[in-house]
Amino acid sequence: MTFDKLKPQIEVLLKKEDLEVKDKLTQVCxxxxxxxxxxxxxxxxxxNGNKEELKLKSFAGEPTDHEIIPFGRGICGQVAVSNKNFVVPDVKAQNNYIACSIHVKAEIVIPLFVDGENIGQIDIDSHTADPFSHEDEVxxxxxxxxxAEIL
Known part of the structure; x- marks a missing residue:
């Protein structure tokens, strides 16, 4: 399914009034x-509050032990500090990578801003080497x- 076909579905999910934010995010995942x-x-x-760490709120896929990630650690922790997109075509080439699964070959992390502040991120792991394009980032x-509109 193309990104353009997913956009209206995401908008409908996020507008559901009978769901909590966490459930909406899980459905998007x-x-x-x-x-x-x-x-x-x-x-x-x-x-995670005033702590210098990230906390997993919603996800889809295999369960992970990495529910808390300190700022600066791994790809997610680096994005929390840099405020920039991070596309990793080959996780084995990263020396500050936190392995979630032996099957993960690539990762993309995009920061989530509310009123100009980086409050979180979306994190995608792939079992395919180098799958992410500029279109994924956009x-x-x-x-x-x-x-951000529902937070």
Whole structure:
């Protein structure tokens, strides 16, 4: 399914009034994980209160032990500090990578901003080597913009 076909579905999910934010985010994760063949794990991490760490809020895919990630550690922790997209075509080439699964070959992390502040991120793991394109970045930035509207 193309990104353009997923956009209206994401908008409908995020507007559901009978769901809590966490459930809306879980459904977005599930939609992406089920419809984009190389999105094998999709999750939203958010800053954990005043702590210098991220906490996993919603995800789709295999369960992970990495529910808390300190700022600066791994790809997610680096994005929390840099405020910039991070596309990793080959996780084995990263020396500050936190392995979630032996099957993960690539990762993309896009920060989520509310009123100019980086409050979280969407994290995608792929079992496919180098699958992410500029279109993935643009699409995931759009997803985060829509999510920011409900936070």
């Amino acid at each position: 599930e939609l992406l994980e089920q419809n984009i063949p190389y999105y094998d794990w999709v999750g939203f991490y958010f800053k 699409f995931l930035q759009w997803v985060n913009e829509k999510v």
